[in-house]
Amino acid sequence: MRFDVEEYRKRAKEDFERAWHEGPQVLTPPGISGRYPHRAYARAQPHPIYEIVQKLRSTYLSMGFDEAINPVIVEESDIYRQFGPEAMAVLDRVFYLGGLPRPNVGIARKQLAEIAGILNRSLAEETETALRETLHGYKKGTIDGDELTHELAVVLDADDATVVHIMDEVFPEFRELAPESSRSTLRSHMTSGWFLSLGASWERRPLPIRLFSIDRCFRREQEEGPTRLMTYHSASCVVAGEDVTIEEGKAVSEALLSAFGFTDFKFTPDEKRSKYYMPDSQTEVYARHPVHDWVEVATFGMYSPSALAEYGIGVPVMNLGLGVERLAMIAYQADDVRQLTYPQFFPQALTDRQIAGAVRLREEPATLVGKQMATAIRETAAENAAAPGPCTFSAWKGEIAGRQVEVFVEESESNTKLCGPACFNEIFVHGGAVLGVPDVEKWAQVRSEGVSTAITYLDAVAALAAVRIEEAARCGEPVHVQAKMAKLPSDINLRIDDYAMRYITDTNKKVDVRGPVFLTVRSTIGEQTP
Known part of the structure; x- marks a missing residue:
C-alpha cells in the first residue's frame, strides 16, 4: 500500500487544528466577585514540550500509526550489531548504567564491641549470628539495599537512626563504595529500540507495519546549549513492508510538518550517513526558525539490510526521527531549548494582568x-x-x-x-x-x-x-x-x-x-x- 501525501496532510491537519484551536477556558471560582475580573482563573497550562508531544501523538494516530513503547535500556552488544565498526564512536555519546557493588562486610570482635558500645549493651550470641546472616544476605542479594537498615534494626532491637549511625561508624565499607559501570546503556536514539521491537514482532503482525513512539532519549553531549540537551524527546516512527521505499519518509515528514502549519521546509542529504541506514537514503528535514533560521527537526532513511539481518528482519523498513524540543522551539518561537524545557530555572516575565x-x-x-x-x-x-x-x-x-x-x-x-x-x-x-x-x-x-x-x-x-x-x-x-x-x-x-x-x-x-x-x-x- 502506497502513502498518499495529500490524504496524510488533510487528515493530520484536521486533527491538529481541532486540538490547537481549543482556547483556554476562563473559570470563576465561588467567592470571586465580578468586581475583580483579573482574579478569574484560566485553565491550567500544559508544559510546552508535552503539548507538542500530545499533538504529535494525535497526528500520528490520525495518520494510521499504532503507538509503541521501545526499550530504554539497550545492551552495548546491540550498538555493535547496529553500527558495526562505528560502534565505538557512537558509544562515546551514550550513558552507561552503573551501580554500587555490595560490599563483603566482615564482623570481627572489634566491630561487635563497637556496636555494643553504641547500643550501650552487650550482644547475645544469637544476635551476633543473626547480624552476620543479615549482612551475608545483603551481599548475596536476598536482602535489598533499601531494606537493610530495617532488617538490621530488627536484629539489633534498635531504631533506624541508631542503625544508620552504626553503619557509618562501624562499617566504613558502606561509606567508601564507588559505582561500577555495566555494559547496559541508556537509549541514545530511538533506532536502537526499533531494531529490538521489530525483530521480535515483524513476523507476527500483518504488513505493512506502521508504528510510532514518542519518548526520551539520552545523549552524552559535551555541553548543553541553546539547541541541545542531554535528554530529549524523539518522535520516531517506522514503516515496514514489502513495498516500502524512501518516498514513505518524505510523505510522513511532510504530513507531520504540515499538520503544525509549516510549509517552509526542505529535505537535504545527511552527510553523517549512519551505518544502520542504506547508503544515500539518510535525509535531513529542515524547518525555518524565527531566530536560528533553518533548523533540523527530523531525519529519515531506509534501514540497512545488513543491520536488519542482525535481528532477522526480512522486509524493508523506513525510519523517521523527529526532535520534539526543536519542533517546540519553532512552534513557541523560543530561542533557547533550555529555557523552554526548564522554565523554572530561568526568571519568568509577568504580564501586567x-x-x-x-x-x-x-x-x-x-x-x-x-x-x-x-x-x-x-x-x-x-x-x-x-x-x-x-x-x-x-x-x-x-x-x-x-x-x-x-x-x-x-x-x-x-x-x-x-x-x-x-x-x-x-x-x-x-x-x-x-x-x-x-x-x-x-x-x-x-x-x-x-x-x-x-x-x-x-x-x-x-x-x-x-x-x-x-x-x-x-x-x-x-x-x-x-x-x-x-x-x-x-x-x-x-x-x-x-x-x-x-x-x-x-x-x-x-x-x-x-x-x-x-x-x-x-x-x-x-x-x-x-
Whole structure:
C-alpha cells in the first residue's frame, strides 16, 4: 500500500487544528466577585514540550500509526550489531548504567564491641549470628539495599537512626563504595529500540507495519546549549513492508510538518550517513526558525539490510526521527531549548494582568455581616467624602456576637474633609509597576493602558475597618480604625504576593501607593442581648 501525501496532510491537519484551536477556558471560582475580573482563573497550562508531544501523538494516530513503547535500556552488544565498526564512536555519546557493588562486610570482635558500645549493651550470641546472616544476605542479594537498615534494626532491637549511625561508624565499607559501570546503556536514539521491537514482532503482525513512539532519549553531549540537551524527546516512527521505499519518509515528514502549519521546509542529504541506514537514503528535514533560521527537526532513511539481518528482519523498513524540543522551539518561537524545557530555572516575565492578580487585600472580613459592614462603610464615606469636619455619619447598625454595634465614619478636625484626597485612588499595574493613581489627566495613560485591580484605597481601608470592628465587638469593646498617610501597601491594607513582588524587585520596577488617606472609622457597643 502506497502513502498518499495529500490524504496524510488533510487528515493530520484536521486533527491538529481541532486540538490547537481549543482556547483556554476562563473559570470563576465561588467567592470571586465580578468586581475583580483579573482574579478569574484560566485553565491550567500544559508544559510546552508535552503539548507538542500530545499533538504529535494525535497526528500520528490520525495518520494510521499504532503507538509503541521501545526499550530504554539497550545492551552495548546491540550498538555493535547496529553500527558495526562505528560502534565505538557512537558509544562515546551514550550513558552507561552503573551501580554500587555490595560490599563483603566482615564482623570481627572489634566491630561487635563497637556496636555494643553504641547500643550501650552487650550482644547475645544469637544476635551476633543473626547480624552476620543479615549482612551475608545483603551481599548475596536476598536482602535489598533499601531494606537493610530495617532488617538490621530488627536484629539489633534498635531504631533506624541508631542503625544508620552504626553503619557509618562501624562499617566504613558502606561509606567508601564507588559505582561500577555495566555494559547496559541508556537509549541514545530511538533506532536502537526499533531494531529490538521489530525483530521480535515483524513476523507476527500483518504488513505493512506502521508504528510510532514518542519518548526520551539520552545523549552524552559535551555541553548543553541553546539547541541541545542531554535528554530529549524523539518522535520516531517506522514503516515496514514489502513495498516500502524512501518516498514513505518524505510523505510522513511532510504530513507531520504540515499538520503544525509549516510549509517552509526542505529535505537535504545527511552527510553523517549512519551505518544502520542504506547508503544515500539518510535525509535531513529542515524547518525555518524565527531566530536560528533553518533548523533540523527530523531525519529519515531506509534501514540497512545488513543491520536488519542482525535481528532477522526480512522486509524493508523506513525510519523517521523527529526532535520534539526543536519542533517546540519553532512552534513557541523560543530561542533557547533550555529555557523552554526548564522554565523554572530561568526568571519568568509577568504580564501586567498577572501582577494585578497578585495584588489583594491584606485582611478582609470572612463573614456576611463583615462584608455588609465593609460595603456600608465604603458607600457612606464615598457619599459624604467632601463633608467638612468635624462631622460624623452613621454607616451601619447590626448585631455581632449578641451585641448591638453601630459604625460611624467621621472626621474630628476642622478645615478638613471626611475623606482624604487619596481615598479614591485606584490600584493599577502599568509596565510592571504597581501604582495607586487618582482619576485625573496626569494619570490618564496609566488608567487607559494599565490593568486595574478594581481596588481603591477606600475599598481596602473599609475592609480593614470591618475586620477590626468585628474582632473588637466579640470582646465587647469599641474600636477606632484610622488610616493616615499611606507610604507602603500595608498602610492601606494591601499585599502583593511574594512571586509578583520578587519579579517587581528583580526588574527594578516600583510600587508606589503613597497618598493622604485620612479616614477614621469608629464603632460603639450596646448592651448584650440576653
